[in-house]
Amino acid sequence: MLKQNLYILFCVFSTSLFAQIGFKSVKDTVLLKEKINAISKETNSLESDFTQIKTLSMLSEKITSKGHFCFQKVNLLRWEYISPYTYIIVINKDKVLIKDESKLKKYDMNSNKVFKEINDIMISCIDGNILASNKFKITYGENDKAYRLELTPLVKGMKESLKKIYMYFDKAVTSITKLEMVETTDDFTIIDFANKKVNGNIPAEKFILK
């Protein structure tokens, strides 16, 4: 029994240690910032498949969703979930359009503060503008495969809900590869982007729901 407990303790510590040493501080943060700012400027559209895993830490439970995502400058976003059920959410400037089965709902973004806040974070993470935000303290990490930006919320209202946001970029810094949001309850959501198309042609209809 003691051996088992020690083994579990070892696993826990080695995992957390690995997480910390997995990414070391970036020496030349100015260069990395320049690269991210460059992709932010150069990226006019982004299309990708995604897998989203929500981990409820206290319950040891995971909820997996899959779908397709489109982003077009400025402020056009489409999340299309295909699993565990179909659901489309489109942000078109300050309008939110939701298609749930055959029902269509339209909202003014400014009428729902919660939604606006979540959307602002998501879009600024994807287009890279989050670096210019004064709502976060940002630290830069890297390993041999990826860069990781660790964002700590500074603003009241956000601090109560989000502990950290991690943004991952490939070493060539072409686009975001993974987004991780850690809540104050230690629940976290990881969104993995795959099959990305940068600056492809996205039909305007993708951001209109009827």
Place this chain on the structure above:
Amino acid sequence: MVIFRLKNLYLSSLLILLTSCAIPFKYKLAEQRKITVTDVQPLVSTENTMLYKTQIFLFNKYYTGMLLHKQIDSTTSHLVFVTELGIKMFDIELKKDSVKMVYCFAPMNKPKITALLENDMGLILLYQLVNKPGKIYVNKKEEKTLYVICGEGKKYFYYTQRNSNKIDKSFVRGELFTKQKTVYKYGSDNLPESVSLKHKGLLRLKIKLNRIITNKTND
């Protein structure tokens, strides 16, 4: 003519008031005792995690996502609502006799909202019925049962399905009007496939739940 119309209005209002508070005539009082877990079909599984596609209309706001129910130990379970984008909106801890909000997303975390969600989630899960003293009415012809619970100035009416101990619908009535109505539809495993709750009054809330059947939610 005006006086005649007013009288008619008063009489019809009184009639609606009286009939809305009355027990349907087909139901006869059978016994009066504490309602136990064995009287009604449980609405949650203690063995498997249950996941529901969820729509919540709260005042003039609309939230969608997934509601997850998981049993933690023999006495505790949790109801967690997560939006499609992965933001946890609330986490309610359910114990044998208590429904307690343990987490609520900051912009939603207002005492009136949390109390409303605690109350109505408890209502969906029959917390105002089980282990409460009540009256049991039976409709022999249609083989249905009606449980009536009184408490805190409200009356709770729970109707079962025909020849079954599954709750079909429930109403909560205040002193004058119906405040909440909940309707259940069941799947082949005797657990609710869909649940809809409508809360009238100043604190308006609508909850629609549709079960997501997955082989495994814990990937």
